[in-house]
Amino acid sequence: MSDGSSIEWTEATWNPTTGCDRVSTGCDHCYALTLAKRLKAMGSAKYQTDGDPRTSGPGFGVATHAAALGEPFRWRHPRLVFVNSMSDLFHAKVPVEFIRRVFAVMEATPQHTYQVLTKRSRRIRRLASSLDWPPNLWLGVSVEDERVAYRIDDLREVPAAVRFLSCEPLLGPLPKLDLAGIGWVIVGGESGPHARPMAPEWATEIRDQCQQDDVAFFFKQWGGRTPKAGGRDLDGRTWDEMPSRVVTAA
Template sequence: MADGTKIEWTDATVNAVNGCTVLSPGCKRCYAMRQAHRFEARRGLTQHTAGGMVWTGEVRLNEKALLQPLAWKRPRRIFWNAHGDLFHENVPDAWIDKVFAVCALTPQHQHQILTKRSARMRAYLSDPRMPQRVALVCFDMNRAGLVKFSALFAALGDRERDEDAEFVPIPLANVWLGVSVEDQRRADDRIPDLLATPGAVRFLSVEPLLGPVDLDIFPVFGPSRERLLHWVIVGGESGHGARPMHPAWVRSLRDQCADADVPFFFKQWGEWLPWEPGCPPEWQSQSGLREDHHALFPDDIDADPKWDDGIWAVPDHDHFAFQRVGKKAAGRMLDGATHDGMPA
């Protein structure tokens, strides 16, 4: 857990559930999977293979981290489980109930929950028994003295623990539910589940973006004109073995969000900085640099590990190139602007 984080779109992280399993191409370079062995409490969650560190599928609940938001009075945006997936198949419903109980007891915070297991999230939030289970966990936390003050219990007065309690309103107004997608196939698989999940705020984390994604095929509004999608985050991959992200893919998502009036947050280019033709003979990078193209490129761009000509990514696109400079140097400027859109 961390009160303060380098993740650009949140204020704090709470790693109540740790451990996962590789599910799709976006998991290949998972930073949490690479780092888990460095922490004593997470050892055994990964194992060495010929391809590097890989999740074992074991999951663990960190009770201390779970309860931390109860002690935070200043409002924060809290990202849950950066080192796991709350809706992983090995996570019991009882653990998920505890997370939602903490969310219900801390209305001062905005809780951000992101998953690749969209079908389970949809089933869990649609279960008519879920509000009662969460309510009972809230009462138990109150009885145990874990909740020093909560607007929820202040409104209830001296009400006793009730097996039929239904006072936890679903969807919770302060919970943001998101799915992670990296390409069109994963978008087609997961976004329909997200849009059908009861939620006050629904969002997409399109990171690492590994190919073009068309969001226009999904409804932004429901049958009663209620908004179904509230936020889109986009980012490239960083770290060892990171894959480049084509600027055309990012521009497309930016423009789709603008057309649909959905807040757009561009998180990072990742490891690779794109260069594209500017005013001839200059080329310009997404960090704002300009260079004469004759001086810019090595003699054999494909033989230099710091450069990638990008032809593999979009064969029919005008020529471009990626320079490997690291996440910090690549930055998060898109066509000269930063994009920090957030849900209202």
């Protein structure tokens, strides 16, 4: 677990699984893949499983970490927690029983709010009815361009308390975005040495659609060589809207 996350829309990260495989163009310059290679070289125990070099890399093979399941019980204060910043909980190599154990931890720690983000929307849709969905779980899908907009339809079939979209890195326009059943949208440009640019109109079009549909809108960054290179202002201001967050006692 890491407190004080640099990710603007969360407060902490929790990685009961690590590792992943690239599945769409949004994965091309994956920060987690690069970081896992570095952590493996540093000897970090969680990152000693190598992935398929065609889609993953050193230290980034999918692995589950049962020891990490106890971490949320030790946090003294309520947190907004990004689950698996270094993985995808719904990767095909993560056993359903382990997903259930992660969900059980969330349900047993209602003082925290958990944010799960995935690109494996088809698997979520298939598993949804077989999982017990805790009320403090927000579920999102990554939507980098129109080619993966089907993930939104899959997400709508899932009984999460909050459903959200992460349009980061936004690599193309998403015109006439259907936000029915969606409670939050994050937009951001790509960062890193090979960052692909985001056209301003792509971001403003999504912002305007959110305003029209009364959906919370969060503008994370313009992107560039570093995450902060282009700043966070959109039309002269920051946009840090969040869904309603319900916190109950443990």
